[in-house]
Amino acid sequence: MKKILNAPEAYVDEMLAGLTAAHPEYYRLHGDSGRVVARAKAGKEGKVGIVTGGGSGHLPVFTGYVGEGLLDACAIGDVFASPSAEQMADAIRAADSGAGVLRLYGNYGGDVMNFDMAGDLVEFDDITCTTVLLTDDVASAAPEEKEKRRGVAGMVYAYKIAGAAAEEGRDLEGVTAAAQKAADACRSIGVALSPCTVPQAGKPTFEIADDEIEMGMGIHGEPGVWRGKLRTADEIAGEMMDRLFDDMPVGQGDRVSIMVNSLGATPPEELYILYNVVKARLEGAGATIVMPLVGRYATSMEMAGVSFTMMKLDDELEKLLTAPCDCAFWRVG
Amino acid sequence: MKKILNAPEAYVDEMLAGLTAAHPEYYRLHGDSGRVVARAKAGKEGKVGIVTGGGSGHLPVFTGYVGEGLLDACAIGDVFASPSAEQMADAIRAADSGAGVLRLYGNYGGDVMNFDMAGDLVEFDDITCTTVLLTDDVASAAPEEKEKRRGVAGMVYAYKIAGAAAEEGRDLEGVTAAAQKAADACRSIGVALSPCTVPQAGKPTFEIADDEIEMGMGIHGEPGVWRGKLRTADEIAGEMMDRLFDDMPVGQGDRVSIMVNSLGATPPEELYILYNVVKARLEGAGATIVMPLVGRYATSMEMAGVSFTMMKLDDELEKLLTAPCDCAFWRVG
């Protein structure tokens, strides 16, 4: 896979420079690590802050979701690598306006350790932090070990819910509870068709034959549940829905939102073909679909593949999901 | 390149079914050819209609731009193939609310003949039609033969300008004039890194070595101006800006909008890296950038590559460009 870049070492910094230059109304670099992005216009005074962080290469995740009704700040690492604890601490400081800060991010070892350490660092600044981890990828551990699961595109739903709760003026406990509820209500599954290349590594994250796909593969190329021949869109979507339903049954009268997400190279045309099955399965189970999201919400650069994320809603979650939000990549309301 | 689909013959119809199912608030299928998409909510009574059309595989182009402040209807063909004259006539009928219809589309032989024939067909319905053709791709013919140039991403700017003019209540002549002004003010250039596969053909649209790029290649794989080794982002962007400036000089005090567009697989990270050069070159020439567009606005499925489109603005164009619009893929205001 060919990439358009200058020096691999400059990839992330140049990307952030371009992002903030193209969207100065949304994003600004905060502090001098060069790796913390905060809202261009600070949130309301006294609003609970929400920070996230993780490796680069997943746009719009993570940085892209800094914006009104979403995140306040984000610490961003090298491609697929955790930002440092120092950078996370800076992001927490940027997000704080006195009401405390929720750390909302995906369950990856390095990120967890660093966000914990960042919490230790900002204790000196008297900033209270809470944590909600996304563990939505059903392929990454059995239900009995749910807490070991990776966080993937469910993050986007959690940002939306937590962001709306904070914008409503809830306190840190309330925002944290809403985020946790969102995280608990999300299940994801992905399928990979082709790898991507980490600029500094210069070679693909994994190898896969021209007629093969891998069900359940992680967004960095972590092994999935099976690898086999490419199947039809209906079969792929069917199995993905089966796996989601197995983990979180959906029935008559349920209200759910569903995200059909491209991992990067897979075009929207293919997402819409998949959506037909997704819709039929959900409605066949008696559920009502609320605000389906079809597009590129959480990617791995030029990886080909898709993920489905399902969030079961109650009245509170539905209200927060459909509340307004605004960033360069996503607008609701 | 692997694709997620069912039968190749079903690709376009399933795609349209999914698109309209996922976004019923924006799109509906019109007529019974199954290939005409119109606004879910009809435009204002007495508003000039705007239709476009072309081959599938370019989402958000063409169908995606049906929406408020944009298009009224769109006829869509098989992948990379013109819709039929009958379908275009249906789209024109869907767009008409008595004030006439502007046919606004890219300069491709089949599309032109069919839209002309569609015009003959709707004469029986007493619908007055005008035409504006996009010929923005500077790589496809010399300036002396500008009228032979292909239409590419400049289409998006023209939709926006014409759509805003129609929404303002201008008459057919006025909307057509605004669209023509927009078309005349746009210049594009693309670079391709990898091909895409047309489902029914089953093989890539072109072959290119792993370390090569083609400057000026068309969005269906039409030959460009040179093929050579992959270069740095700065070099690629530099040459693209040179070619745009050669064709349409930009100087002190000019106001321009610029689109940095992914042809599909190229991720936003790379677009932002390119944007740094784009911005430096435009500002270096003394110009002011208005509403830069960085993202996937006109694609060729999973093709890797980028295009730049530059539109020089005057007060009228700037006002229309920044006026509100709303479709599933793009919102302004």
Add this chain to the structure above:
Amino acid sequence: MTIDIVAVRAAIGRLALAMERDFELLNKADGALGDGDLGVTMTRGMRAISEKAEDLPEDLGQALLACAQAFTKSSGSSYGTLLATGIMAIAKQVKGETEVGADRVPELVALARDQMQARGKAELGGKTVLDSLDAVAGATAALSDPAEVADAAARAVTEALEAFRDRKATVGRARIFGEKSVGLDDPGMLAMERIVKALADREG
């Protein structure tokens, strides 16, 4: 012998068969200088027309109009639209007639050529289907014996194909191939050669 609806139905049958046979040939020729769909266009179009063949009215104008519409609906490719344009032009001209003499062939072909040229906005001599039709119209002018017309048309369309082979394409998708088009048949001219020979019943 004149051309009536029975002759038209027979011609449709021959042409439909020929297009099934030449499916790959035309796709390949178009693949070399275009997008490779010309065989698809022609078989799809002829299948659509064949389906209507039995129901075509005696009025040749109405019959040809129905053929043109069937072709138009079946695809949006340039060639299909051009052919439909030509057929429609002839349809208008023979409206109300149930028989047409072979002596009308040159006039009707020239009419089709002119309307298609207006539709495609291309010059004669540009190595397109227009040049095939132009050759047929010229070679059949002043002839009236059906067999002579058929012979002359079949000969002219092949000669045109050969005469233009080594010229550069200037129109449509083939244009972008520039010099590379020299030595290659224009797919639309090749298709017209097969069409005329099938209609004239002068195969091989």
Add this chain to the structure above:
Amino acid sequence: MTIDIVAVRAAIGRLALAMERDFELLNKADGALGDGDLGVTMTRGMRAISEKAEDLPEDLGQALLACAQAFTKSSGSSYGTLLATGIMAIAKQVKGETEVGADRVPELVALARDQMQARGKAELGGKTVLDSLDAVAGATAALSDPAEVADAAARAVTEALEAFRDRKATVGRARIFGEKSVGLDDPGMLAMERIVKALADREG
């Protein structure tokens, strides 16, 4: 002989050199069971510390705190953060002291191990850097002669590496390799073997 800032500077020098030397080795080990960046983490981290070496204060607590911070800033990788956590724990313990005896080594290593365990939330016995530290703390317990401590530490860290080689990884990125991790060194344990040997000046 006790450990003071001069000894710390010398140890930093040896460790920095060792990490430049082992760059590929550690990347490769991490590439087999993770994301292949452990060599990058360690050379970057040691370069950051080396830059500060001359300016480190005499107070060992302050000096080690500065080292930990330099490491933390240089990357966000798991290993870097764990090491920084361990160094910080030791730093707090020796705050205000300018000399530390070799007899304190087992206590300080155990302290680092515990804090790192708290940070990483992993069990002992999981085939991670924690098991290396645990082995060192155990083997040096009750020793006080600097040479004996160094010998015991170097021996224990190698033995731990070998003892865990055929076990299954249960923590971090290596966990997802499951059975495939059997027979492969845990990259973090391998790195700790190189670190301890460089600090103890017991190479080869």
